Amino acid sequence: MTGRARVHARGRRRDTPSSEPAQPEATRGCPVPRVPRTDPPLSFADLVRRGTAAQQPHQIQPRLQPLTGVRHVSGAGPPAGAEATSQPSEEHQLASGSQGSLLRKKTDVGRDYRDFVVNTRQNLVHVRESTKGTQGSPVMLFSNHVRLKSCSQRHLYKYNVTYTPDIEDGRKREAFLSELEKLLGNRCVYDGNSLLLPHSLGETKKEVVSKLKNEPVKITFELSRELQTTSPDCLRYYNILFKKMLEKMDLNQIGRNYYNKNKKAEFNEHRLEIWPGYVTSILPCEIGLTLCADVSHKLLRMETAYDLISHTREEARGEDAKEKILRKLVGSSVLTKYNNRTYRVDDIIWEMSPSSTFTKSDGSEISFVDYYKERYGTVVTTLNQPLLITKGKWKKSRQDTTHQPIMLVPELCHLTGLTDDMRKDYRMMRDLCTHTRMDPERRQRKLLTFVDALRKNNTVQKELRDWNLELEAGFLSFSGRTLQDVRIHQGRRMVRFDNHKADWSKNTREVPLLRAVSLDHWLIVYTKGNYGTALTLQQNLQKVTPKMGVTVRNAKLLEADDTVQSYIRTLEKHASQNTQMVLFLLPTDNKEIYDGIKRYLCINYPIPSQCVLKRTLDRPKTPVTIATKIALQMNCKLGGALWKVDIGLQNAMFIGIDCFHDIERRRKSVAGFVASIDPDLTRWFSQCIIQQSGQELVKGLTTCLYTALKLWYEQNSSLPRSIIVYRDGVGDGQLQALIDQEVKQMESYLENAYRGQKVRLTFIVVKKRINTRFFIEKDGGRLNNPSPGTVIDLKVTRTEWYDFFIVSQSVREGTGAVSPTHYNVIHDTLQLSPDAVQGLTYKLCHMYYNFSGIIRVPAPCHYAHKLAYLVGQSLHQQPHESLSKSLFYL
Numbered sequence: 001m002t003g004r005a006r007v008h009a010r011g012r013r014r015d016t017p018s019s020e021p022a023q024p025e026a027t028r029g030c031p032v033p034r035v036p037r038t039d040p041p042l043s044f045a046d047l048v049r050r051g052t053a054a055q056q057p058h059q060i061q062p063r064l065q066p067l068t069g070v071r072h073v074s075g076a077g078p079p080a081g082a083e084a085t086s087q088p089s090e091e092h093q094l095a096s097g098s099q100g101s102l103l104r105k106k107t108d109v110g111r112d113y114r115d116f117v118v119n120t121r122q123n124l125v126h127v128r129e130s131t132k133g134t135q136g137s138p139v140m141l142f143s144n145h146v147r148l149k150s151c152s153q154r155h156l157y158k159y160n161v162t163y164t165p166d167i168e169d170g171r172k173r174e175a176f177l178s179e180l181e182k183l184l185g186n187r188c189v190y191d192g193n194s195l196l197l198p199h200s201l202g203e204t205k206k207e208v209v210s211k212l213k214n215e216p217v218k219i220t221f222e223l224s225r226e227l228q229t230t231s232p233d234c235l236r237y238y239n240i241l242f243k244k245m246l247e248k249m250d251l252n253q254i255g256r257n258y259y260n261k262n263k264k265a266e267f268n269e270h271r272l273e274i275w276p277g278y279v280t281s282i283l284p285c286e287i288g289l290t291l292c293a294d295v296s297h298k299l300l301r302m303e304t305a306y307d308l309i310s311h312t313r314e315e316a317r318g319e320d321a322k323e324k325i326l327r328k329l330v331g332s333s334v335l336t337k338y339n340n341r342t343y344r345v346d347d348i349i350w351e352m353s354p355s356s357t358f359t360k361s362d363g364s365e366i367s368f369v370d371y372y373k374e375r376y377g378t379v380v381t382t383l384n385q386p387l388l389i390t391k392g393k394w395k396k397s398r399q400d401t402t403h404q405p406i407m408l409v410p411e412l413c414h415l416t417g418l419t420d421d422m423r424k425d426y427r428m429m430r431d432l433c434t435h436t437r438m439d440p441e442r443r444q445r446k447l448l449t450f451v452d453a454l455r456k457n458n459t460v461q462k463e464l465r466d467w468n469l470e471l472e473a474g475f476l477s478f479s480g481r482t483l484q485d486v487r488i489h490q491g492r493r494m495v496r497f498d499n500h501k502a503d504w505s506k507n508t509r510e511v512p513l514l515r516a517v518s519l520d521h522w523l524i525v526y527t528k529g530n531y532g533t534a535l536t537l538q539q540n541l542q543k544v545t546p547k548m549g550v551t552v553r554n555a556k557l558l559e560a561d562d563t564v565q566s567y568i569r570t571l572e573k574h575a576s577q578n579t580q581m582v583l584f585l586l587p588t589d590n591k592e593i594y595d596g597i598k599r600y601l602c603i604n605y606p607i608p609s610q611c612v613l614k615r616t617l618d619r620p621k622t623p624v625t626i627a628t629k630i631a632l633q634m635n636c637k638l639g640g641a642l643w644k645v646d647i648g649l650q651n652a653m654f655i656g657i658d659c660f661h662d663i664e665r666r667r668k669s670v671a672g673f674v675a676s677i678d679p680d681l682t683r684w685f686s687q688c689i690i691q692q693s694g695q696e697l698v699k700g701l702t703t704c705l706y707t708a709l710k711l712w713y714e715q716n717s718s719l720p721r722s723i724i725v726y727r728d729g730v731g732d733g734q735l736q737a738l739i740d741q742e743v744k745q746m747e748s749y750l751e752n753a754y755r756g757q758k759v760r761l762t763f764i765v766v767k768k769r770i771n772t773r774f775f776i777e778k779d780g781g782r783l784n785n786p787s788p789g790t791v792i793d794l795k796v797t798r799t800e801w802y803d804f805f806i807v808s809q810s811v812r813e814g815t816g817a818v819s820p821t822h823y824n825v826i827h828d829t830l831q832l833s834p835d836a837v838q839g840l841t842y843k844l845c846h847m848y849y850n851f852s853g854i855i856r857v858p859a860p861c862h863y864a865h866k867l868a869y870l871v872g873q874s875l876h877q878q879p880h881e882s883l884s885k886s887l888f889y890l
Contacts (some may be wrong), residue, residue, distance in 0.1 A: 117232045117284070118735040119800035120826040126833070127802050127825075132793050133834035136481030141786065142444070142775045145290040145796055146451055147472040148238075148282060150229040154468055158225055158233065159195045164218040169361075176210040176217055183208060187466045189237040194224065196237040198467060229468055230289055238282040241467065242291070245460045249453065251277065252340045257296045265435055270428045271302040274435055278450055279771055285796045291471060293447055294771040297436045298335075299417060305334055305345070305410035306385050322350065329388070334413035338376040342416065343390040343408060352387045354380045354409050368409055378412060385410050420589075437816040440775040440783040447475070476795060480774070483789040483839060486846050490514055490643040491549070502788040502810035505852035508643070509628060512549035514682060515641035519545075519634065521578045524555045525570055526585040527562045533617055534585050540627035550635060555583070562587055564596030571600065575607060581634055583610045585617075595874040602870075606880035608637035608888050636849045636887045641682035645843050648836075653712060653720040654681060654844065655705075656860025657742075658728040659696050660872035667876065671698040672868030674860050675708035677885070678715050681847050684863060685711050686884055688871045696729060697741045702749040709753060711885065722760040722830050723750070724840070726861040730765050735826060738765070743827050760830035764837070766861050767822040772796060774807060774820055785811060785818040788854050791838050792820070802828070804838055808845040809856045821856055850890045866890065 121127060167173050170192055177190055189196045206221045227233050243253065251258035252275075259277030266273045275298040283292050308328060313321045329345050336343065354368040368387070372378045388408040422428055438446065454460050455471055464470060488495040488504055491512035497504035526534040534557055545552045560570040571582065584597060594611060601609045610633060616626060632642060656674045671689040685708045689700040712720055725746070730738050743763050750759050774792060775783040786807045793804035802825040811818045823841060825832070832840070844858035855862055870889040871879065879888070 126831040135835045136483045141480045142477045144773045145476045148289040149470045151468045155226045157197045159221040162220045179210045232284045301415040305413040333416045346391045347389040350386045478795040480792045503853035510547045516549035517638040517640040518551040522555045522581040524583045544628045598874045602879040644680045651721045653723045655725045656864035658864040660868035670868045670872040672864035673704040674863040677711040724762045728766040762830045763827035765824040
């Protein structure tokens with residue numbers, strides 16, 4: 001689909017994972033990658049001569065497999081206890097720093113849960129002295145970091161805490177500790193497993209007995225270590241401390257962030273309300289500890305899940321109301337205001353109601369109505385409503401953790417977020433954006449007000465003084481650099497464009513493409529009443545493509561009903577081995593239809609396809625622009641190339657790796673692997689690996705790397721001398737595991753494959769989900785977004801990392817603050833200098849063919865994301881291998 005149409009093509013039906021135990025991939029009929037070769041090929045030239053090259057796109061061997069239909073949500077069994085009797089949600093524990101108790105096993109009691117900071121820089125000899133670059137124009141920057149200073153060198157004391165007998169309930173554990181105020185004092189921070197104190201208990205190991213409601217428990221405190229106040233090991237405790245401070249400022253925790261419901265903005269016309277809030281974190285930076293603060297908003301709908309159930313029943317009028325309710329509710333997020341927690345709805349249990357009873361942890365029976373009245377003082381007024389089921393918070397790093405099902409009363413669940421229909425409401429989105437999208441000036445003003453409130457709040461200041469901490473006034477400022485503009489080569493020309501706008505689409509409309517592919521045999525499939533639209537689209541394509549150097553012949557126009565079965569019957573009748581492309585003109589953005597089309601044409605009968613929404617073509621003033629974008633997309637899917645940049649690194653292969661995790665349906669995770677197979681980065685090999693649900697680290701990289709090297713050899717008659725990997729989706733806590741698994745996996749394979757020849761490997765971790773922001777001061781003192789190409793490699797970077805930030809993309813003025821991307825070089829035998837790796841990374845942000853402009857991450861990284869997303873969302877199994885050398889997933 002063009003633009004963002006494919007992203008919006010999401011139906012409301014949701015699936016849940018099968019209750020059957022996990023089985024090996026092969027036993028379920030899903031294709032899996034071949035087992036990596038332990039002995040590398042004697043010669044890649046021999047392989048090519050033997051005819052083991054990848055199958056050509058037009059040598060199609062259709063896999064006539066039945067399409068897998070979308071399953072309905074399976075009913076979950078009754079939970080062991082009600083929501084309030086289960087242990088605290090994982091999200092709440094993570095936000096409060098007590099996540100350890102959720103995962104703790106009997107053998108883990110007494111374990112030292114310190115934060116382990118991986119020092120990757122110590123192994124990079126070429127940057128031990130400095131990780132700072134020098135190229136580019138200096139620019140003064142402001143950030144959203146405030147320095148957190150230590151006022152003394154006093155030690156802090158960390159104790160591991162164990163309970164006998166063991167207690168799983170985190171709140172109960174804290175309650176027992178609160179009874180020991182004489183021993184611990186009123187200054188302590190507990191994370192569920194360990195305790196941080198500003199004073200010593202006097203003994204290395206101390207055992208005490210605490211009583212709560214005449215229930216005695218032995219608590220053992222064992223000294224783990226003495227810490228400096230600025231030690232990275234203190235970070236988690238400081239974050240817990242700050243969250244307690246925010247609570248004392250009358251902010252309410254929802255998820256990981258804090259919001260002020262007293263200052264909510266109501267949009268009665270749209271039945272929405274927005275709570276303003278903040279996201280905060282204590283970070284270890286080059287200059288010491290800093291408080292990173294950013295603005296956040298929570299959107300609530302002025303209706304409950306019960307309201308939605310009632311309205312849907314009324315609208316159904318004899319149709320299957322339960323099916324419609326499931327489609328609308330399952331997968332959505334709700335907020336329960338009695339405890340300010342959010343939950344994802346996984347299912348609805350129609351056989352139960354608020355009058356149903358459950359067994360509490362003490363063995364007594366109680367109804368949901370009585371429980372909520374006793375526990376929260378909340379009255380449930382409607383008794384003939386079903387109950388919602390949530391299976392608990394899902395974390396990709398904790399996929400093996402079993403979750404106790406939680407039962408929720410729809411009447412008490414307020415809906416959050418926007419539906420697809422709401423997003424299509426222009427007036428609603430305009431009103432919301434006016435309130436939530438803050439330009440740099442407005443954002444920084446709000447953050448300054450927040451920091452000032454922290455500094456003036458007596459309770460907060462007392463807490464900080466008790467821990468010998470001080471929050472400086474004002475945000476950090478420092479010098480950054482803006483890299484020089486990147487030259488775009490299209491056809492035989494060098495394209496010049498406005499770097500500040502980071503978009504060259506208007507500059508290249510009349511310039512021939514770098515590699516044009518003629519479209520001779522193709523189909524346009526449309527639905528009843530849309531023949532005229534299909535014909536007009538074909539004419540517009542034939543109008544814009546000659547200047548690109550592309551020949552587009554007349555397509556075969558075919559009418560079909562708007563069902564997956566009808567589309568497939570049409571393809572079975574008219575598609576052939578010569579068909580290069582199938583374009584679908586879809587009347588709606590129905591996810592089931594989109595998925596069915598893509599599954600058939602990516603798995604069963606592999607042909608590149610393009611889906612276009614009819615409403616996209618109905619825009620009155622942009623038919624030529626839309627036709628141009630469609631033509632460019634189709635040219636890429638056919639193996640063409642649009643433009644190139646001067647990378648400046650000879651004979652180098654670039655690889656992007658990213659993982660898709662389906663947190664809604666909790667299906668298997670998909671790792672996308674994309675590698676360049678020519679020096680100009682105009683040809684790409686793509687492969688995915690289907691893994692266990694939530695698995696982030698990839699185990700089958702050697703298979704992907706083997707095929708990528710083989711294809712490179714076919715194209716260039718030699719192997720690449722260096723390989724640069726951009727790895728997205730990995731958290732800071734997974735760096736050591738990433739080095740031990742993926743980096744060593746690739747290093748070992750390359751050592752064997754190259755048989756003693758020299759090959760260099762650079763591995764860079766890409767992180768987009770960060771709260772750090774940067775601003776520049778324009779004439780008149782007003783803050784604005786930095787220009788594309790702005791690099792930051794000091795002050796807010798890490799001492800133990802070879803890392804930097806780049807602001808590569810541009811946002812329209814007045815639409816919000818630009819988000820930088822963080823890069824961390826964890827392995828580098830190529831020994832790239834800071835200027836080299838920063839410049840290389842920025843250039844790669846110009847090579848994404850689905851947008852004529854600069855994107856936020858390097859192209860191979862985003863290609864891997866798009867591949868993993870398509871397979872994870874729509875295909876759910878390996879695409880046909882004949883598509884592996886085309887960008888079929890754009």
